[in-house]
Amino acid sequence: MSGEARSRAIRGLRANALAAVIMLLLETALGIGVNVYVTLPGSDSGASVLSGFGRAVTNGPAAVVLHATLGLLLIVTALTAVVRSVRIANSVWVTITSVNLVVIVGAAMSGARFVGTEADGASLSMGIGACLAIAGYVVILFLTPHPPGGTGASDEPH
Numbered sequence: 001m002s003g004e005a006r007s008r009a010i011r012g013l014r015a016n017a018l019a020a021v022i023m024l025l026l027e028t029a030l031g032i033g034v035n036v037y038v039t040l041p042g043s044d045s046g047a048s049v050l051s052g053f054g055r056a057v058t059n060g061p062a063a064v065v066l067h068a069t070l071g072l073l074l075i076v077t078a079l080t081a082v083v084r085s086v087r088i089a090n091s092v093w094v095t096i097t098s099v100n101l102v103v104i105v106g107a108a109m110s111g112a113r114f115v116g117t118e119a120d121g122a123s124l125s126m127g128i129g130a131c132l133a134i135a136g137y138v139v140i141l142f143l144t145p146h147p148p149g150g151t152g153a154s155d156e157p158h
Helices: 003-037 049-059 062-088 091-117 119-143
Strands: none
Touching: 003 062, 003 091, 003 119, 049 062, 049 091, 062 091, 062 119, 091 119
């Protein structure tokens, strides 16, 4: 990878990490709101993980639909971060982004389980997963250098 391509890839990873942090903070706030203020339909009781996710997206209250959809987008964002870090070929970044992907998928699985069980442990797992992923992406932001050519917000001089 050329120097300019590597700089672009690093800027992309940094932007990806920042987007993930913002999404995770929104997801956490939505999750708190859902947990405190939303009553899940009684028909969701006993739903399996896959069924729980499907029910959350298709039949859940609006806040649950938004929470589940944002969770799905977070998985895509986490996968994108892994691909970007693999392209850069930095083993530390690959490790951190891969762990974040696993943590986010685990939180999503806990969320789907929560739909069927409303178990406190599932809710706690989602929150802990979000905190771990936020920490991982913040570490990425601190470890990745500001490549020449700008901050990543714009390549145009100001």
